[in-house]
Amino acid sequence: MIFYDCPTAPSPRRARMFIAEKGLDIETRAVSIADGEQLAPAFLKVNPRATVPVLITDEGTALTENVAIATYLEAMHPDPPLMGRTPDEKARVAMWNAIAEAQGGMAVAEAFRNAHPAMKGRALPGPLDLPQIPDLAERGRRRVAAYFDLLETRLSESPWMAGDAFSLADITAFVFTDFARVVKMRPPEDHAATQAWLDRMRARPAAAL
Missing domain, CATH: 1.20.1050.10 (Glutathione S-transferase Yfyf (Class Pi); Chain A, domain 2)
Structure with missing residues (x-):
């Protein structure tokens, strides 16, 4: 997996916290919104919508929404449960x-x-x-x-x-x-x-x- 992050933005922080609470170590690549890197051609190939976070799954899917990232990680690593048990x-x-x-x-x-x-x-x-x-x-x-x-x-x-x-x-x-x-x-x-x-x-x- 590869996680595209931006340390200063709230949406990537949500995914970053979820990953940490799961105790996972995922390869991370920083994207500077302040420098406009989310609009650079290289990143637009990853996510044409020009937003972070992005998680590239083991299957190669680019997940660009926090709920999708959390859902995938919860399914792959159910403990500790962070999206409910019942x-x-x-x-x-x-x-x-x-x-x-x-x-x-x-x-x-x-x-x-x-x-x-x-x-x-x-x-x-x-x-x-x-x-x-x-x-x-x-x-x-x-x-x-x-x-x-x-x-x-x-x-x-x-x-x-x-x-x-x-x-x-x-x-x-x-x-x-x-x-x-x-x-x-x-x-x-x-x-x-x-x-x-x-x-x-x-x-x-x-x-x-």
Whole structure:
């Protein structure tokens, strides 16, 4: 297997953490988004959509989405289970992972890509150059605040995003919560359940990657 990574971006970090939690050692190749390497012809041959992460499987398939990468690695290396053990757990992990992506990841990306000077002309990932829309940046910030409230509600009910066990959903929620720093937003200090969950997440060695 070959893993294409970018140390500064949230999406590759999700895959990087999943790989670490599985205890796997996979050949890694760095792709610098800051230097535009995702748009270079050599990388476009790997992924024409110009995004990272990418995992080249043992069968030679290029997996370009986090859920696909996690699904493959979970099937190849089922222990420790990070995507649920029973049908009910698997469904809850999938549900909360999707919620964290849609309500957290998309909100932070909307705020960041439509306001940060480094993202000028790059309002969406991929090969298209698209202009920033300032109103979307403000909407994104409001969505991030709502996401923090959603986290607090969920983590007041459950120690982990999908239930009693750490899972892919926690990786996704943690990475996007942490990445909200790029738009100068953090979960409120009085969100006690979220703060306790963040402490548990940061204590995991994979969180330092």
